[in-house]
Amino acid sequence: xxxxxxxxxxxxxxxxxxxxxxxxxxxxxxxxxxxxxxxxxxxxxxxxxxxxxxxxxxxxxxxxxxxxxxxxxxxxxxxxxxxxxxxxxxxxxxxxxxxxxxxxxxxxxxxxxxxxxxxxxxxxxxxxxxxxxxxxxxxxxxxxxxxxxxxxxxxxxxxxxxxxxxxxxxxxxxxxxxxxxxxxxxxxxxxxxxxxxxxxxxxxxxxxxxxxxxxxxxxxxxxxxxxxxxxxxxxxxxxxxxxxxxxxxxxxxxxxxxxxxxxxxxxxxxxxxxxxxxxxxxxxxxxxxxxxxxxxxxxxxxxxxxxxxxxxxxxxxxxxxxxxxxxxxxxxxxxxxxxxxxxxxxxxxxxxxxxxxxxxxxxxxxxxxxxxxxxxxxxxxxxxxxxxxxxxxxxxxxxxxxxxxxxxxxxxxxxxxxxxxxxxxxxxxxxxxxxxxxxxxxxxxxxxxxxxxxxxxxxxxxxxxxxxxxxxxxxxxxxxxxxxxxxxxxxxxxxxxxxxxxxxxxxxxxxxxxxxxxxxxxxxxxxxxxxxxxxxxxxxxxxxxxxxxxxxxxxxxxxxxxxxxxxxxxxxxxxxxxxxxxxxxxxxxxxxxxxxxxxxxxxxxxxxxxxxxxxxxxxxxxxxxxxxxxxxxxxxxxxxx
Ligand code: 28F
Numbered sequence: 285x286x287x288x289x290x291x292x293x294x295x296x297x298x299x300x301x302x303x304x305x306x307x308x309x310x311x312x313x314x315x316x317x318x319x320x321x322x323x324x325x326x327x328x329x330x331x332x333x334x335x336x337x338x339x340x341x342x343x344x345x346x347x348x349x350x351x352x353x354x355x356x357x358x359x360x361x362x363x364x365x366x367x368x369x370x371x372x373x374x375x376x377x378x379x380x381x382x383x384x385x386x387x388x389x390x391x392x393x394x395x396x397x398x399x400x401x402x403x404x405x406x407x408x409x410x411x412x413x414x415x416x417x418x419x420x421x422x423x424x425x426x427x428x429x430x431x432x433x434x435x436x437x438x439x440x441x442x443x444x445x446x447x448x449x450x451x452x453x454x455x456x457x458x459x460x461x462x463x464x465x466x467x468x469x470x471x472x473x474x475x476x477x478x479x480x481x482x483x484x485x486x487x488x489x490x491x492x493x494x495x496x497x498x499x500x501x502x503x504x505x506x507x508x509x510x511x512x513x514x515x516x517x518x519x520x521x522x523x524x525x526x527x528x529x530x531x532x533x534x535x536x537x538x539x540x541x542x543x544x545x546x547x548x549x550x551x552x553x554x555x556x557x558x559x560x561x562x563x564x565x566x567x568x569x570x571x572x573x574x575x576x577x578x579x580x581x582x583x584x585x586x587x588x589x590x591x592x593x594x595x596x597x598x599x600x601x602x603x604x605x606x607x608x609x610x611x612x613x614x615x616x617x618x619x620x621x622x623x624x625x626x627x628x629x630x631x632x633x634x635x636x637x638x639x640x641x642x643x644x645x646x647x648x649x650x651x652x653x654x655x656x657x658x659x660x661x662x663x664x665x666x667x668x669x670x671x672x673x674x675x676x677x678x679x680x681x682x683x684x685x686x687x688x689x690x691x692x693x694x695x696x697x698x699x700x701x702x703x704x705x706x707x708x709x710x711x712x713x714x715x716x717x718x719x720x721x722x723x724x725x726x727x728x729x730x731x732x733x734x735x736x737x738x739x740x741x742x743x744x745x746x747x748x749x750x751x752x753x754x755x756x757x758x759x760x761x762x763x764x765x766x767x768x769x770x771x772x773x774x775x776x777x778x779x780x781x782x783x784x785x786x787x788x789x790x791x792x793x794x795x796x797x798x799x800x801x802x803x804x805x806x807x808x809x810x811x812x813x814x815x816x817x818x819x820x821x822x823x824x825x826x827x828x829x830x831x832x833x834x835x836x837x838x839x840x841x842x843x844x845x846x847x848x849x850x851x852x853x854x855x856x857x858x859x860x861x862x863x864x865x866x867x868x869x870x871x872x873x874x875x876x877x878x879x880x881x882x883x884x885x886x887x888x889x890x891x892x893x894x895x896x897x898x899x900x901x902x903x904x905x906x907x908x909x910x911x912x913x914x915x916x917x918x919x920x921x922x923x924x925x
Contacts, residue, residue: 303385304436307412311465314409323466324476326410330358330457333381333407335484335563337362338491339617343454348481349496350472351458359456364423367442376442378419378428382411383436410459411436413466417459425450435462474503482507486516487563487615513546513613520611520896524550527609527665528658532651536643540619541636543643545576547612549662553669553748554806555607559614561621561631570624570631572616575640581606583645587652588663599674601666604771608669608748616640669748676750676770697760699724701733710782711764712820712876713737715796719863719871723786726872733780735764741799744806758803767808775810783811784883786820786875788862801886809888818883822863822875829855835874837882 307314315322315329327348337343343362350356366377373380386406411417412435421428421442430442461470474497482505485493489512497503509515514531527549534545559566559573566573581603588594588601616636624632652659701709711733714720720736727734742755749770752758762769766779785800787793797819804812811817823835825842829849836842842857849855863871875881 300383301437303408304383304412307385307409308435308465311413315413318466319468320473320476323461323468323470324472324480326413326459326461327356327358327472327477328480329407329410330356330459331481331484332563334358334360334362334455335488335491337455338488343491345492345494347494347496348477349498350474350477352498353460354470354472354499355458355460356472357456357458359454361452361454364421364428364453365419365455367421367423367428376430378421378430378442379438382407382417382419382430382432383438384408407457408436413462414459415462417457420456422448422452422454422456425452478505481505483516483565484563485509486513486519486613487560488512513544513615516613517546517548517611520556521548521550524552524609524611526550528655528661530651530655530658532648534644534647536647538639538643539635541639542617543572543640544615545612545640545644545647547580547610549609549665550611552609552746554745555610555612557607557610557612557614559616559631561616561618561623563615564621564629566623566629566631568625568627568630571633571637572631572640573614575637576612576614576644577603577607578637579641579645579648583649583652584663584666587649587659588667591656591659591663593660593663593667598667599670601670602673605666605670605673609665614640672748672750676748676753679750679753680770680772697735698764699727699729699734700764701727702730706779707781709733709780710784711735711780712784712786713761713800714863715739715787715793716864719786719866722863722866722868722871723876726868726870727876728878732876733764735760737796740796741803743799744803749807752803752807761803765808765811767811769807773808773810775814778811778816781816782818782883783816784818784820785886786822786863788864789822789824790862793863804886805888812886812888815885815887817886819886820875821882821884822866823860825857826860827855827857829853835860 311318311322315325331346331348334343334346337360338346340362343360345361347359348356349359365381368377369375370377370380373384375383385408411432414432414435416431416433417436418429418431419442425447426444427446427448428442429445431439433439463470474495478495481493481495485491485507486509489509492506492508494506495504511518511533514533517531531546531548534543536543557569557573557577559569561570561572581601584606585594585600589596594601616631618631618633618636620633622632624630652662698711701711703709708731710731712723712727712735714723714734714736717736717738720734723734723736737757741757741761742752744752744758753762753769764779765783766777767773767775768777783804785797787796801812801817804817821837824838825836827834827836827842827845830853834845836845846855846857860866860874863875866874873880
């Protein structure tokens with residue numbers, strides 16, 4: 285190696301060490317959190333590089349394996365990372381990609397750098413946060429290998445270790461996340477990996493993605509969708525009775541921006557609209573989604589008028605009306621996306637709005653003209669929704685006029701807290717009058733409000749807003765929250781910082797909890813997304829020994845606690861009664877006191893998965909519900925959506 289390269293090697297190796305050290309010092313800066321979410325983000329960084337190779341047209345199959353030891357292996361059949369010396373760093377390109385921060389940038393020419401939620405921090409971050417990582421490159425009939433240890437330090441330079449078939453090419457990476465960084469867990473969740481890998485297969489039509497789990501015998505799933513996002517819409521609509529047969533599939537390109545839209549209406553009253561930029565989920569939407577939605581409303585109004593279905597003096601269809609029962613996916617590829625919004629997941633590029641609008645409008649209008657039958661069904665659905673919206677407005681005004689929706693007129697149901705400071709206030713939604721009574725007695729009346737629920741509330745999965753508003757209990761909940769509902773909803777008016785569902789740990793209790801979660805998810809989703817919703821966890825057992833009384837949440841905690849007692853300690857253990865049988869003191873002591881209780885925060889980890897759970901559990905179809913409950917009984921019990 286001549287002097288120049290050697291010198292360069294020293295300076296860049298210092299930069300490398302500082303870079304990797306920086307990542308280990310503040311991992312949150314690079315992967316968001318070091319929780320389970322951050323752990324799984326490592327996989328997305330590596331998978332995204334393989335997907336880029338597929339987008340470039342060189343990779344057709346990506347395999348992800350969860351190892352017995354919770355390692356992850358990602359394997360692609362692309363060209364294989366170049367093994368030459370990288371001009372800028374004096375290191376092999378492989379070592380550059382895996383040890384220089386952000387070295388994984390754009391791969392050569394145009395193409396789209398697909399990047400995970402934090403926009404492609406690169407493979408070197410994964411290396412820095414792993415106990416070890418090894419890369420194998422298959423190219424020119426040889427296998428090249430390099431291993432990095434203790435947060436990315438190369439053990440030795442890249443070297444050829446063996447021969448392989450001359451026509452075998454690709455990159456295989458295996459890594460073991462560092463438990464010193466991922467202190468919460470280093471165990472990978474198969475469902476999380478499966479859902480996202482399936483989504484990536486939908487978003488990249490024709491690419492096969494296979495997931496293996498070596499921790500269990502022959503556990504694998506393989507995804508391959510020639511139809512791409514139209515097959516995604518078909519899956520999302522599976523249990524929702526589509527109202528027209530064709531899944532509308534639009535794709536177009538302008539100014540190096542690719543736009544794809546797939547949509548189909550179903551008979552429910554909810555909308556499932558999901559948008560992506562370069563395979564990144566954009567839950568806050570943005571200009572791509574806005575452009576398509578504007579076109580959808582404009583073209584449906586235009587068709588409704590020109591076909592005479594909408595008379596001149598009829599009110600036009602609003603955005604909310606054309607969203608009812610709509611399952612739609614908007615996926616765009618953009619060479620230089622700009623993200624904004626609270627969680628940097630809203631697309632900001634203004635030029636996209638117009639491009640998405642007219643690419644979709646032209647194709648959608650052509651579809652309606654060529655499919656008059658399906659067009660009529662779609663327009664009729666929107667017109668019915670429009671009438672229901674007007675009715676809901678009247679129902680809201682009516683109830684407000686009668687004073688039902690204002691705070692004073694339902695003293696009998698809500699025992700409000702004295703504090704008016706939302707940031708310290710919390711409301712318990714309690715199953716049954718007796719538990720409600722004990723909760724009112726046992727609570728801290730300054731900060732804790734109690735709303736006893738009389739048995740099951742209406743299943744809103746199958747109800748429009750006007751029907752929900754006609755339900756007494758739901759009106760009480762809407763008023764207690766203070767945010768309003770539907771188009772009036774305003775999160776800043778939420779009267780409590782915590783909304784705590786307190787139901788028994790039995791089947792009835794979990795059914796009421798799921799009914800409430802359905803209500804919150806369908807009509808108060810921002811409240812759930814902001815993390816205000818919790819489930820109280822009443823103890824399942826009480827253990828008494830000497831003067832000590834210990835409440836435990838479940839069998840596991842019981843066994844751990846019993847194991848912690850001195851040998852041959854005399855103790856009594858009993859299964860707790862239901863909330864209704866606890867006295868005020870016990871209820872407060874075990875489930876409400878903010879210093880003693882254990883709450884489980886309800887999160888919307890994955891909107892699509894949550895939507896799927898609710899429509900299966902609460903939708904019309906009985907079959908999927910029974911099959912779902914049978915296969916996921918434990919999952920239903922721990923419904924964290
Ligand atoms: C298991 C994870 O990382 N696959 C990859 C390639 C292919 C090329 C490449 C990657 C650095 C900046 C060029 C090959 N031949 N799977 C992967 N496959 N990176 S990562 O190049 C990265 C260089 O620009 C590649 C010709 N061009 C690009």
